[in-house]
Amino acid sequence: MRDIAFGQYYPAKSVLHRLDPRVKILSLTAFLVLVFCTSNFYSLALVATTVLAIVLMSSVPLRLYFKSLKMILFIVLITSLLNLFYGTGDPIYQFWIFKVTLSGIYNAIFVTVRIICLILVSSALTFTTSPTDLTDALERLMKPLTIFKIKVHEIAMMMTIALRFVPLLLEETDKIMSAQKARGADMESGNLIARVKALIPVLIPLFVSAFRRAYELAVAMECRCYQGGQGRTRMKQLRLGARDYVSMGVILLVICGVVLCNVLLPSVR
Amino acid sequence: MSSIKVENLCCTYGAKTPFERHAVKDVSFEIQKGDFVGLIGHTGSGKSTLVSMLNGLIKPSSGKVYVDSVDIWQKPKEIRKFRFKVGLVFQYPEYQLFEETVEKDIAFGPSNMGLSEEEINKRVLNAAKFVGLTDEMLKKSPFDLSGGEKRRAAIAGVIAMDPDVLILDEPTAGLDPVGRNVLLSQISQYQKARNNTVILVSHSMEDVARVCNKVMVMNKGEMFMFDKTQEIFARADELNSIGLRVPQITRVTDRLREMGLDLPKGILTVDKAVLEITELLKKEGRL
Structure with missing residues (x-):
């Protein structure tokens, strides 16, 4: 239950950990777009190298990155296979209805590298940023939306609470499952219907306790005079430092690099 | 005859991450049938992990657990058998109640054992009697009971499986003094009536001194002492040295x-x- 690697904060003291979370979120967004803007091998290689550099700089064990890659291995395989066989042009190799073309191979490589880059760079964000920092930064970034009467603070608070409750509810599920297993509940065998039925003794207590916790939290927040974001000050102020400006500069350079590669160098594919 | 024997038991959480923690380190002991053992130690000393390994809910990282001289992990598929033999009542067991009536909830354990309707009924009534639940309460929804009654209903749910070893993880936590006393004497009576093995995990030295004939002390995942209750509490200085008291x-x-x-x-x-x-x-x- 607790082995969910994807998106779990990994405490360490790297440059990436200390970076302003707003910068990290914006850079991630830029990267996600950038990955799909690569039109030839040069720009793809540039993006991939940057992603690798980010991963290496995060001082998070590579084992964890592999773990999150493992979860999407299947998707990568399927999409690259599909791309491999759906290329256009002269076939290099052919059997039965399948034909492999040069453009197919290029496409497959592109798709694979792109997906891997996406996963790696977004894992790097969640590994190096604690959930509270993340929602804090989101609240700040979404602030302009208040003009459209969107309750940014409330949304951010809901996200914080939801994120906070995920591990709590997982732990609770673990506990209740253990308690029912101790009474001989069998959750590992049987057909689908039997397994769904076996979940009832877990789900009912879980719901009851989720409601109880929500109620208790509401009371606790009210006891501390919580009344939304109006006039609320923060203990941790987000301020941009030298390191943040440097990293923004680096990201800008990479963006320029990708654009230049796309425009100036011949597209190999 | 020893009912539970443990050899070099270890349990490590989150191996190879910064959260790595040795919850239980190299623990060995033997508990005889009919013993009423108190398990004491600070929060985080590995008590709960240790008892979860005794009925096979947690698989030890290394070491062996024997129940009635049988290694419980010999056939991992049949681990459920040992959960009926070693009944474990968790902390705050009232959070596991889920059925429409108290009666049905107590019957959950025995019906998982595949017993006949008649036998299940007999066991439910017996278990309810042991923990002092009236017939009227049995018909109620478990969510309508008071805190203490819920606790007793949940304990009855494990007693109804008629385990050879009953383990209770802080059964009196959060109860008022009267509730504590009543529950404790009920458990003590149950133990005497069936001459079962009972392990009581507790923070209260008074409770342990009152009902247990042996005491095991855990400290930082290791077994610190295991002896007769009188002997343990005669070593006040050693207990003080790890921050426990008599x-x-x-x-x-x-x-x-x-x-x-x-x-x-x-x-x-x-x-x-x-x-x-x-x-x-x-x-x-x-x-």
Whole structure:
């Protein structure tokens, strides 16, 4: 239950950990777009190298990155296979209805590298940023939306609470499952219907306790005079430092690099 | 005959991450049938992990658990068998209640064992009697009971499986003094009536001193001591050294003895202390 690697904060003291979370979120967004803007091998290689550099700089064990890659291995395989066989042009190799073309191979490589880059760079964000920092930064970034009467603070608070409750509810599920297993509940065998039925003794207590916790939290927040974001000050102020400006500069350079590669160098594919 | 034997048991959480923690380190012991063992130690000393390994809910990182001389992990597919033999009541067991009526909830364990309707009914009524639930309560929804009653209903749910070993993880936590006393004497009566093995995990030295004949002390995942209750609480200095204490009344009588009164060592309950002191006063002709 607790082995969910994807998106779990990994405490360490790297440059990436200390970076302003707003910068990290914006850079991630830029990267996600950038990955799909690569039109030839040069720009793809540039993006991939940057992603690798980010991963290496995060001082998070590579084992964890592999773990999150493992979860999407299947998707990568399927999409690259599909791309491999759906290329256009002269076939290099052919059997039965399948034909492999040069453009197919290029496409497959592109798709694979792109997906891997996406996963790696977004894992790097969640590994190096604690959930509270993340929602804090989101609240700040979404602030302009208040003009459209969107309750940014409330949304951010809901996200914080939801994120906070995920591990709590997982732990609770673990506990209740253990308690029912101790009474001989069998959750590992049987057909689908039997397994769904076996979940009832877990789900009912879980719901009851989720409601109880929500109620208790509401009371606790009210006891501390919580009344939304109006006039609320923060203990941790987000301020941009030298390191943040440097990293923004680096990201800008990479963006320029990708654009230049796309425009100036011949597209190999 | 030993009912539970444990050899070099270890359990490590989150191996190879910064969260790595050795919850239980190289613990070995043997508990005889009919023993009432108190398990004490600080929060995080590995008590709960240890008891979860005894009925196979957690698989030990290394080491062996024997129930009735059988290695419980010999056939991992049949681990459920040992969960019926070693009944474990978790902390705050009232959070596991889910059925429409208390009766049905208590029957959950026995019906998982595949018993006949008749046998299940018999066991539910028996278990309810042991924990002092009335017939009227059995028909209620478990969510309509008071905190103490819910606790007792949940304990009955494990007792109804008629386990050879009953483990209770802090059964009296969060109950008022009267509730504690009642529950504790019910457990004690249950143990005497069936001559079962019972393990009581507790933070209260008074509770342990009152009902247990043996005490196991855990400290930082290791077994610190395991002996008869009297022997353990006679070693007050060692207990103090790891931040635990002896029951209040033992401290008082120990002090009185230091001050020159002729009291025996290892007085564990108030009743016993009253008895010894009146005896002493009578002997000296002051009463």
